[in-house]
Amino acid sequence: AQKVTQAQTEISVVEKEDVTLDCVYETRDTTYYLFWYKQPPSGELVFLIRRNSFDEQNEISGRYSWNFQKSTSSFNFTITASQVVDSAVYFCALSEAPLENYGQNFVFGPGTRLSVLP
Amino acid sequence: DTGVSQNPRHKITKRGQNVTFRCDPISEHNRLYWYRQTLGQGPEFLTYFQNEAQLEKSRLLSDRFSAERPKGSFSTLEIQRTEQGDSAMYLCASSSKVRVANYGYTFGSGTRLTVV
Numbered sequence: 001a002q003k004v005t006q007a008q009t010e011i012s013v014v015e016k017e018d019v020t021l022d023c024v025y026e027t028r029d030t031t032y033y034l035f036w037y038k039q040p041p042s043g044e045l046v047f048l049i050r051r052n053s054f055d056e057q058n059e060i061s062g063r064y065s066w067n068f069q070k071s072t073s074s075f076n077f078t079i080t081a082s083q084v085v086d087s088a089v090y091f092c093a094l095s096e097a098p099l100e101n102y103g104q105n106f107v108f109g110p111g112t113r114l115s116v117l118p
Numbered sequence: 119d120t121g122v123s124q125n126p127r128h129k130i131t132k133r134g135q136n137v138t139f140r141c142d143p144i145s146e147h148n149r150l151y152w153y154r155q156t157l158g159q160g161p162e163f164l165t166y167f168q169n170e171a172q173l174e175k176s177r178l179l180s181d182r183f184s185a186e187r188p189k190g191s192f193s194t195l196e197i198q199r200t201e202q203g204d205s206a207m208y209l210c211a212s213s214s215k216v217r218v219a220n221y222g223y224t225f226g227s228g229t230r231l232t233v234v
Binding site for chain 2: 004009035037042043044045047050091093106107108109110111
């Protein structure tokens with residue numbers, strides 16, 4: 001069965017620092033999908049990015065960037081010049097199955113709580 | 119796109135009571151999911167509907183739990199004879215076949231259940 005590990009339970013940084021959130025996954029499938037979600041204090045999970053297993057190109061979106069390394073089964077998330085509004089819990093998730101067919105194969109990691117201090 | 123709506127936001131109940139939560143998905147989404155999130159953990163899958171059909175149920179969904187989506191629109195999740203271990207955030211998510219491939223699921227803000 002698939003598994004997602006986020007070893008960092010909590011991280012605190014001072015505003016404008018860069019911070020990297022780690023995600024390591026386990027799967028036996030060759031085709032899979034990786035996600036990052038943000039959960040602010042309001043509770044709603046907000047989609048940030050999806051990555052296919054066959055696309056190892058790194059991605060940058062504003063202050064956010066993602067580093068996908070199949071060789072180490074990692075999908076790390078970096079926030080550059082962090083801001084107080086980035087404070088939230090961040091979840092990495094993995095889906096093995098074709099996304100349109102299955103629900104229980106969409107597995108979340110335990111999350112990393114990021115606190116950005118002013 | 120008005121988002122996924124969940125009611126109530128908070129529910130406090132005494133052990134042994136029944137509770138029911140409601141989820142209104144995004145109107146054009148035919149897929150609806152229920153997840154449970156306990157403190158300090160990521161969401162765990164409970165069940166999944168495509169239109170009105172319940173296609174998957176997790177082993178976490180004991181006999182005391184039942185979910186319905188009678189007309190393929192809103193869904194309800196009922197917990198009978200609540201136990202303290204049921205205390206958690208219950209999240210609803212929806213998606214369409216096309217959207218899920220690119221954006222995963224759209225989540226609601228959840229219903230936080232506290233069993234005392």
